[in-house]
Amino acid sequence: MRRTAAAVAAATVLLAAVGTVGESAAAQPVHVGGGVSQAYLTDARPGTALTLVDDAGNRAGSGVADSLGSLIVRDLQPGRYRFVGAGIKSAPVEVTGKDSPPPAPSLYGQTLHEGLNYITMRDGVSLAATVRLPYGKKLSDGPFPTVIEYSGYQNAAPDDLVVGAVGEKVGLKDPQAPDTSVIVGSTLATQMLGFASVSLQMRGSGCSGGDFGLFDDVAAFDAYDAIETVGRQRWVSGHRVGMVGISFSGISQMFAAGTRPPHLAAIAPMSTTDDLYSTGLPGGIYNKGFANSWLRERVQQAQPGPAGGQPWVRARIEGGDKTCANNQKLRRQTQNVFKLIRDNPTRAAKVYQERSIPDWADRIDVPVFLVGAAQDEQTGPNWVNLIKHLDHNPNVWVNIINGHHFDSLGPQILSRWAEFLQLFVANQVPHTPPNMQPLGTVVFPAATNAPGQQIPPVRFSDSRTVAAAKARFKAQTPRLWALFDNGGGAAGPGGLSSAWQRSLSAWPTSTERMFLNDKGRLGSRPAGGTVSFAPNPLNRPLNTLKNASTDTAAAWGIHPDYDWRPAPGRSGLGFISAPLSRDKVVLGNGSVTLRLKSTAKVTDLQVTVSEVNGRGQETSVGTGVLRSSFRGDGTAPDFTTQTPLADGFNQITIPINPLMHGFRKGSRIRVTVSAPGGDLPSWQFSTPATGGKVIDTVDLSKSYVTIPVIAGEVPGAGPDCGFLRGSACRAYKPAFNGG
DSSP states (O other), rough: OOOOOHHHHHHHHGGGTHHHOOTTTTTOOOOOOOOSEEEEESSSSSTTTEEEEEETTEEEEEEEETTTSSSSOSSSSSSSEEEEEEEEEEEOEEEBBBOOOOOOGGGOOOOOOOSSEEEEEEEEOOEEEEEETTOOOOOOOOOOOEEEEEEEOOOOOOOOHHHHHHHTTTTOOOTSOGGGGGGGGIIIIIIOOOOOOEEEOTTSSTOOSSSOOOOOOHHHHHHHHHHHHHOOTTTTTTGOEEEEEETHHHHHHHHHHHHOOEEEEEEESSSOSSOEEEHHHHGGOTTTTHHHHHHHHHHHHSSOTSSOOHHHHHHHHHHTHHHHTTTTTTGGSSSOOHHHHHHHOOOSSSHTTTOOOHHTTTTOOOOOOEEEEETOOOSSSSGGGGGGGTOSSEEEEEEEEEOOGGGGGGGGHHHHHHHHHHHTTSSSOOOOOHHHHHHHHHHHHHHHHSSOOOOOOSSSSSSSSHHHHHHHHHHHSSSSEEEEEETTTTTTTTTSSEEEEEEEOOOOOOEEEEEOGGGEEEESOEEEEEEEEOOTTTTOSSSSSTTTTEEEEEEEHHHHHOOOOOOOOSOOOEEEOOOOSSEEEEEEEEEEEEEEESSSOOOOOOOOEEOOOOOOEEEEEEEEEEEGGGGSSSSOOTOOOOOOOOOEEEEEEEEEEEEEEEOOTTTTTEEEEEEEEEESSSOOOOOOOTTTTTOOEEEEEEEEEEEEESSSOSSSOOOOOTTTTTOOEOOOOOOOOOO
């Protein structure tokens, strides 16, 4: 690959951190580098014993060169280090920390061209980055408003996503086409908005160098370095960039923005999560469904190419891409993520602290357009817990929609998304691009099998200045926009369209309590008595959609084939209210508090809130799970420590974040309590088998459900059974206790 003069200059700056030649006469020339809290070595003889020493000669770490001749030493303090071993005394490397000053600006003088590039990071590792333009444009037509999509999926693969997707449909798969999961940056930003887009491949994946760290500090500061490099390109309008993307590339934005790169203008994360722990171990219980399959795919794609890894890696290496081939050398240093999970069952572990999205969110100071679904079946609905961590930032707009992971890309939301990016990244008066509205007639039917629909036109296009348009956007766009009854709107039954919305200035905190009473009633006042059940996680399907743990689009259709069965026999409790005398709009964080004792020292619990209509049809609304050992003080879980149940009754509060639903007058609210599993599309829980021998007893005098309620009526009749997106529907069957 051709190296520009600017890249050579940047490499010169890095010599303090990166060495390339061993100093020993034993002739083991190696390549070494130092970055954020770690140092690496490549090109040693496999099996060579290595020690990392500081300037004083003190041992800082050690290991053995792997089968590719590489080693990474982690968790280092800032300072100078060198590797020593048989025939090796490396050049010194400089290790930095999270709070160290950024690299010299000369690092960011690298020049990028259209197509595939390799951007050098502060530790000398290079990341693949593909510059994409609107069809028919070239860089000399710029400058362009520019966004970055940062992902470990097949992202920087340099061919065209749309052409690749069409080819795959007819059996002509292009190994160098990006995954459809990165459609936001690869296609929507470029072909819908007319922006330039940079598809940045995360370290340890694809043709990028390094090891895969799953959102570690190194990956966060890689984003900083890439943003600073891209922002300085001559073809970038205003020399500030935005970030876009859904799921993986939504999550990555939170880390990137938390590093506060000066050339970052705004971020627009979709379908993120609040915390890797809450998705991987919801309620402290390992998610052996979607989270497990997602991690296995990441492990497989982090294998070194050309034999392993992503399809485009083999194609690039076999086509002569020597940089891509060289970048595979550190892949065997990727840590065993499943061992990390086994060894770190609590949220207190460093592996989770380092990857704490709330901590990064506390630092974000650029405008944010945050979108997510209330029943996200993949990353989960707990992303709403990030909202409070953005309270310090006045320029935050949150959209929440009932529905699935994909539904963040709904047409009503995409219109606001376009306005946001045009105002805060392009610094333009919003306009409706000619490709925007018709795009929905293609994208939504392909993803949901629903009829196509046009994306609504943007607002404020009649503003005379950008400043006036921004002022109108801020005045007329609520901080929180909640889109209800998705599946019951203009797109037809099950289609991606919300029937009604609510605008709020903040995340709601107003709640009501309903008490678990005898005979399975849910009442306005507490009552006495106890009721016992025998939780059994194996007496119904683990999840409601058979293939949803591995088929990521299984839940996105207009009427998914849910298999939502009640907990049979005495394995679950049910509590149901009287018919509501008025509408109840529910939005916010909910929970179920149980005063409970068990024959086991640890019991796993699941609670689900649902609606039963006048026709006897039950629709799921929200589910929460908790391992009792993480109950904390009983008012809220504490995932940093585990405590067995005490003898007698214990208070346990199981969060359901969020609850979002319009309960209509005449319908009834139901709460069920069971072992985890059977109520969610793709999450499965690694909860111990009980054989029906564990008995949990609930003291009804101090057990209740907390429901977040906001003012307003619920318009219309609502979607028919099974067509409310994100919610399963079944015929209501009372539990053995009557509710």
